[in-house]
Amino acid sequence: xxxxEIKNLQKRYTAKGPLIVDNMNLSIEKGEFIVFLGPSGCxxxxxxxxxxxxxxxxxxDITVDGESIVNKLPRERxxxxxxxxxxxxxxxxxxxxxxxxxxxxxxxxxxxxxxxxAAAEATEIQGLLKRYPAQMSGGQRQRVAVSxxxxxxxxxxxxxxxxxxxxxxxxxxxxxxxxxxxxxxGSTSIFVTHDxxxxxxxxxxxxxxxxxxxxxIGTPMEVYQDSATRFVAEFIGTPPTNxxxxxxxxxxxxxxxxGEGFDYKVPSSLHSALAxxxxxxxxxxIRPEYIDILPDQRKQDGYFCDARIDFVxxxxxxxxxxxxIGANKNVKIHTVDHMDIKQGTKVSCHVKNGMxxxxxxxxxxxxx
Amino acid sequence: MMDRLNxxxxxxxxxxxxxxxxxxxxxxxFFITVSFSNSTEMTQFPKNIxxxxxxxxxxxxxxxxxxxxxxxxxxxxxxxSIITTNNASKLEKHFxxxxxxxxxxxxILEEFSxxxxxxxxxxxxxxxxxxxFKQFFKIVPNAGVALKNSIIVSLYTILISLSLGxxxxxxxxRYQFKGREQINVGLLIVRMFPTVGISIPMAVMxxxxxxxxxxxxxAFLYSIPNIALTSWITSSIFIGINKExxxxxxxxxxxxxxxxLKITLPxxxxxxxxxxxxxxxxxxxxxxxxxxxxxxxxxxxLVVYKAIGTTSxxxxxxxxxxxxxxxxxxxxxxxxxxxxGQMWGGVEL
Numbered sequence: 001x002x003x004x005e006i007k008n009l010q011k012r013y014t015a016k017g018p019l020i021v022d023n024m025n026l027s028i029e030k031g032e033f034i035v036f037l038g039p040s041g042c043x044x045x046x047x048x049x050x051x052x053x054x055x056x057x058x059x060x061d062i063t064v065d066g067e068s069i070v071n072k073l074p075r076e077r078x079x080x081x082x083x084x085x086x087x088x089x090x091x092x093x094x095x096x097x098x099x100x101x102x103x104x105x106x107x108x109x110x111x112x113x114x115x116x117x118a119a120a121e122a123t124e125i126q127g128l129l130k131r132y133p134a135q136m137s138g139g140q141r142q143r144v145a146v147s148x149x150x151x152x153x154x155x156x157x158x159x160x161x162x163x164x165x166x167x168x169x170x171x172x173x174x175x176x177x178x179x180x181x182x183x184x185x186g187s188t189s190i191f192v193t194h195d196x197x198x199x200x201x202x203x204x205x206x207x208x209x210x211x212x213x214x215x216x217i218g219t220p221m222e223v224y225q226d227s228a229t230r231f232v233a234e235f236i237g238t239p240p241t242n243x244x245x246x247x248x249x250x251x252x253x254x255x256x257x258x259g260e261g262f263d264y265k266v267p268s269s270l271h272s273a274l275a276x277x278x279x280x281x282x283x284x285x286i287r288p289e290y291i292d293i294l295p296d297q298r299k300q301d302g303y304f305c306d307a308r309i310d311f312v313x314x315x316x317x318x319x320x321x322x323x324x325i326g327a328n329k330n331v332k333i334h335t336v337d338h339m340d341i342k343q344g345t346k347v348s349c350h351v352k353n354g355m356x357x358x359x360x361x362x363x364x365x366x367x368x
Numbered sequence: 369m370m371d372r373l374n375x376x377x378x379x380x381x382x383x384x385x386x387x388x389x390x391x392x393x394x395x396x397x398f399f400i401t402v403s404f405s406n407s408t409e410m411t412q413f414p415k416n417i418x419x420x421x422x423x424x425x426x427x428x429x430x431x432x433x434x435x436x437x438x439x440x441x442x443x444x445x446x447x448x449s450i451i452t453t454n455n456a457s458k459l460e461k462h463f464x465x466x467x468x469x470x471x472x473x474x475x476i477l478e479e480f481s482x483x484x485x486x487x488x489x490x491x492x493x494x495x496x497x498x499x500x501f502k503q504f505f506k507i508v509p510n511a512g513v514a515l516k517n518s519i520i521v522s523l524y525t526i527l528i529s530l531s532l533g534x535x536x537x538x539x540x541x542r543y544q545f546k547g548r549e550q551i552n553v554g555l556l557i558v559r560m561f562p563t564v565g566i567s568i569p570m571a572v573m574x575x576x577x578x579x580x581x582x583x584x585x586x587a588f589l590y591s592i593p594n595i596a597l598t599s600w601i602t603s604s605i606f607i608g609i610n611k612e613x614x615x616x617x618x619x620x621x622x623x624x625x626x627x628x629l630k631i632t633l634p635x636x637x638x639x640x641x642x643x644x645x646x647x648x649x650x651x652x653x654x655x656x657x658x659x660x661x662x663x664x665x666x667x668x669x670l671v672v673y674k675a676i677g678t679t680s681x682x683x684x685x686x687x688x689x690x691x692x693x694x695x696x697x698x699x700x701x702x703x704x705x706x707x708x709g710q711m712w713g714g715v716e717l
Contacts, residue, residue, distance in 0.1 A: 052619055053618075053619075054615050054618065073618075073622070073623075074615075074618040074619045075618060075619070075621040075622060075623065079619060079621060080620065081615075081616065081619045083615070083616060084612070085611040085612050085613075087610065087613050087615065087616035087618075089613060089617075089631060089635075090635065091634045091635055091637075100617075100620055100622075100630075101620035102623050104621040104622055104626065105621060106621065148616075152620065152621075196515065212395040352668065361509050
């Protein structure tokens with residue numbers, strides 16, 4: 001049995017209202033750094049609040065270390081939390097903010113002092129202990145919130161979009177810092193975010209959520225390269241995956257995915273999975289970086305269409321090319337080899353290494 | 369904004385501002401001057417802006433051992449005869465009542481006896497600046513008790529309206545329940561009733577409860593509009609306090625009472641201070657309800673009000689009483705000013 005088990009967790013706000021969290025099942029190992037990723041309103045924050053006890057559950061069970069916590073008050077659950085607004089109390093000094101949970105535990109004064117010092121040093125705010133939050137920057141307040149969360153040595157460390165109020169530069173450096181603190185403390189952490197690059201860079205495992213359901217659980221590379229549903233493929237990755245409406249056609253030994261403006265010979269590894277789809281419509285997804293372009297319109301293995309580059313968006317290290325293929329007017333191609341590509345260049349597009357994803361139209365699940 | 373005004377606008381603005389300041393300042397200054405004036409200064413016109421600290425009389429010796437006293441009108445019309453006497457106690461009373469000069473009658477006579485050798489001349493005496501205040505407490509024998517009563521009734525009012533009002537405000541701000549909007553509007557309607565209108569039925573109730581003519585009974589009445597006001601003010605502040613601040617407290621080990629006392633309440637303190645000031649001023653300044661609901665245990669405002677009606681000879685005593693009434697209110701306002709400033713000027717919640 002895993003450290004944290006979520007079983008058939010449900011949440012609705014009103015008795016007959018919609019399910020905000022719909023039969024969620026999740027196991028988390030001790031010491032893992034889990035990221036809940038999803039668009040706003042997908043139930044990720046609700047889930048973390050149900051784990052912390054700030055929100056009542058409508059059904060299911062949550063166990064930590066084999067023991068159910070759903071009937072416990074937030075303060076009895078041994079969790080600590082970092083909130084989106086930091087929730088640093090403005091009428092207390094930094095020291096009092098960090099010491100608050102320890103004072104409530106009625107620990108001896110010198111131990112409180114020692115632990116507050118240690119927590120402050122971990123986030124490098126030991127010089128600010130006498131200040132009030134109003135005299136501090138957003139990043140410093142964030143550090144206070146982190147100190148307060150780690151000072152209690154929690155069983156579960158919950159973070160509800162803690163970086164979303166910081167400016168872009170600080171956000172990136174705080175990411176690394178949170179990760180470093182996690183490595184040092186080794187506490188089981190759940191981090192909620194809607195920012196996929198945050199999720200990718202921090203998570204041991206990402207839980208992608210959409211409309212109250214878990215779409216996929218996996219390591220960052222798994223959810224990226226091996227997306228389980230169309231939603232995951234679309235949500236993760238910048239620029240997002242290109243989608244095409246394709247129909248599966250069988251010609252002798254070969255299977256083709258054809259659509260308006262393209263014709264792709266499916267690699268044989270996918271033949272068995274696509275066997276049942278012959279003559280049917282499916283969604284074909286190709287990530288921008290898995291489209292290879294050849295400027296002289298040569299046709300190689302993996303060729304699927306010709307295209308004319310409409311726009312070039314140089315990004316320095318690479319360029320994003322925008323083209324129109326069939327009904328999809330906004331196909332994006334990520335290319336490193338971009339020096340002589342100009343607007344209007346005619347190219348041939350190839351799928352790199354067979355990195356194409358097919359999704360069922362109805363269930364939007366991956367066909368593989 | 370101010371920088372962009374041109375010269376004409378600036379001038380107009382300054383004139384309007386000065387006019388507004390004068391409107392407030394002149395009556396107040398006049399009022400303070402009156403409270404330090406003696407009886408003769410009261411009859412003067414135009415009045416001095418600042419009350420003088422001295423009294424000058426002109427004394428002429430008379431043949432029968434009496435002295436004729438003249439008081440200087442200081443307007444060029446010369447001396448006016450006031451009194452002719454050689455009676456020490458009569459002189460003492462005259463000096464005290466008319467000039468607010470407290471001196472032994474015999475001493476005054478001895479001073480005056482110098483005119484026998486030196487001829488008619490002016491004498492200058494020092495005025496007792498606080499004569500009116502002392503006299504106020506003398507004419508109104510229960511003024512000291514009334515001051516104490518006023519303080520007690522104000523504290524009760526603050527206590528009742530803060531404890532009930534802030535809890536109501538918290539509930540309105542934080543919880544969704546049936547009739548929440550109606551209660552919110554209802555609170556406003558309570559404010560619309562004149563307290564006098566409530567005083568009469570309240571008197572009947574308080575008599576039945578045995579609370580008539582007690583400070584707690586009076587505080588109940590004053591609390592009626594102030595509970596409503598307090599819950600209005602505090603609920604708007606509670607709404608402004610981020611819910612996550614309380615949730616953080618729950619997560620980090622506090623129960624709801626600890627959270628309210630340690631997190632919510634201190635942050636709502638400016639609102640509490642502001643509404644307690646309103647409660648205080650209601651209780652402190654009211655006369656009409658106190659007139660109806662008390663008999664022996666009168667409040668200071670009521671006593672001052674009555675003094676104005678009864679001391680026909682000396683409006684200056686009533687003015688002194690009013691100053692006595694103002695001072696505690698001023699002190700209280702200054703103490704909590706800093707917290708109210710926080711509410712209007714920027715602690716981030």
